[in-house]
Each structure stands twice: as C-alpha cells, then as structure tokens.
Amino acid sequence: MRRHIADCALRLFQEDGYDAVSMRRLASEAGCTVMTLYRYFDRKIDILRALWTEVFAELFDRLDRVAAGEADPTHRLLAVSQGYVDFWLERREHYFLVFMSSGVTQSDVSVFVGDDGVVSRFNVLRESLAGALDGRPGEAELKLKSELLLCALNGIAHNLITISAYPWSEPQALVRAAVTAVLTRPE
Template sequence: MAESKNAEARVDVRDLTRQRIVAVARELYEEKGVQGLSMRLIAKRVGLPTMTLYGYFPNKIAIVRALWSMAFDPLFAAMRKAERAPAEPVQRLSLVANSIVDYWLEHPDLYRLVFLVEDRRERGDPNWYISETDVVASYMRLAPLIAAARGTPDIDCTAAAEALNCALTGIAHMRITVSEYPWAPSASYVDLILAGVIHGPLPARDLASPGQRSTSR
C-alpha cells in the first residue's frame, strides 16, 4: 500500500512539473515570441537543469505541441457549448462558427502560437501533431451541423466543413494580423460565409477524402 501511494505521489509531482513547464513556456512565448521557446530559457525559468527538462519533454516541438493542446482545449469546449444550445440547425451552426472566430480574436497570442509556428517531426517521431490528437475530429463536428443546416442530414459534408474552417480561420487571421484595417464586425463575415455553405453547391463528389490525400510536406 505504501509503495502504491509513493508511486502515485511521484506521478502527481511529475504531472505538476509538466504543467509548470508548459505554463512557463507560455509566459516566455508571450514575453519573447518564438525565441522564448528554447529549452535553456524554459529550464532556467522553471528552475530545472536543462538535461532534466529533456526528461519531461524530449525537444522544443514537444513543448510547443503541449501549448497547442492547451490552446485548443477551451476552444473545443466553447464549440461544444454552442452546439448544445437550444436552437434551430442554422442558428446552431452560426453559434458554433462564431464561437471559433470569437475565441481566436479573444486570444490573439494563442492564435499566433497555433497557426504561425510550424509543426515538424523530430527524429524518431513519425507523426504530425494533427495526426495524434483529436483536433481534426473536433473541427469536423462542423460537418453534421452543416448537413443539418442544409436540411440534408444524410449527406457527407466533410469537405464543406474543411472549407468553412478555412474561412473562419481566415477571418480571425486577417483581423489579428491586419488589425489596422477597419474591418466590419466578424459576425457579419461569418453570416456571409454561412450563406454560401448552407445554400451553395457542395464540393464535387469526387473530392478525395482526407485519408486519401497527400500532403505538401
């Protein structure tokens, strides 16, 4: 029993240390940008030897990926909350779409961290971040919402969901990176985009599914 409690305590301490490392990495990113995400700077701020830090995260990209997950978790929670709203299908899709744009506009630092820092695979790591997390699946919750809003719940709207996600991210991107321009309220752009998604034609049926496509990397 004592050994079990000691093991649990060690796990708790390790988890707390990992959380502290991620929190410090975010602080350094906010202070110094990408240059702040160095193993040496993070270790120094946390109070660990640099080599000890490698025992928690094997490289910088592993810390960046942990930061990405930290950024995505509240976004997907906001999307799920909007999806559960007592609303008609079109309004529900609008609520979810606006929750995506609003989240990034409320957290521009996280937007830059997620979309302006490139993922890469380190030696011995065969996977991309999006292939080992639920990010794609969470965004693809838009597909059945689009199908319901179009009045065609049995139609596969995966490609339409991808296009919508690109458009919503584009709204956030332009408002964050070109903030000096007098943009209209983001909700008005979302309405225009949703009008096309709901009432326009769906992508060609022969559009390859994500699993059949090749990447540019």
C-alpha cells in the same frame, strides 16, 4: 512540474517567439535543470504541441457548449462558427501561438494534425454544418463545405487579428456571410 514548465514555456513563447527560446533558457526560467525538462518533454516541439492541445481543448469545449445550447440547426452552425472566430479574437496570444509560431516545420504540425483526438474535435463544425444542410449533400460535398467553412473562419480570424488597421466589416457580419455562402447550393 510538467504544468510549471508548460506555463513558463507559454510565457516565453509569447514574449520572444517559439524559435527564440532554447531548452536551456526554458530550464533557467523554470528553475530546473535541462535534464529535468527532458524528463517531462522529449523536445521543445513537444512542449508547444502540449500547449496547442490545451488551446484546442479550451476552444472545442466552448464550442461543444455553444452547440448544445442551440436547438435549431442553422442557428447552431452560425453560433458555433461565431464562437470559433470569437475565441481567436478574444485570445489573440493563443492565435499567434497556434498559427504563427516561427521555427515550426510542416512535419511538426503534421504530427499534431494527425492526432485523431485533435482532428475529431473539429467535428463540431462538420456536424453543425451537416445538420444545417439537413442531409442534402453527399459525403464529398459535406467534406468540401466543411473545409471551406473552416478556411473561411480561419481567414476571418487571421485578417481581423493580423491586419487590424484595415476597416473590416464586423466579425458577426463576416461569419454570417461565410455561413450563408457555405449553406447555399449552386443552381
């Protein structure tokens, strides 16, 4: 039943937006009572967070496989970075669900981002970057460069998805430029 509710919620959130779907409507679509919904999920945001968890699990399982398939550290970083952007480009509906759901507050997101299980999955990017940098940066610089890379990759995906009428460079060229920039040390 939990899976069925989540599947119904995913469809409704994608069709009408998170903000427009009430628990009563979701119960009707799922063919159950509102009380049944609350037996499985305390609040609507908990359903959305469960869906986010599934999306990120799919993304990071994919990136872990990509990373395991690349022996060269720089190629690994490039492949993982490209895989990150490609995932969102191939699953635009997931991108909108995760990054553009209206009616979601910063505190709703903070609870999700504060989950160590979710945050630790992003380490595939950090570890790939650390390998490509070959231990050169200190912890503060590695943190900064990891965050910069994630911002660049999210920005690439965001712009290619939401401003599709603009004649952007190919995603591979944009990712390669972002990775090159992060690997470059200022003189």
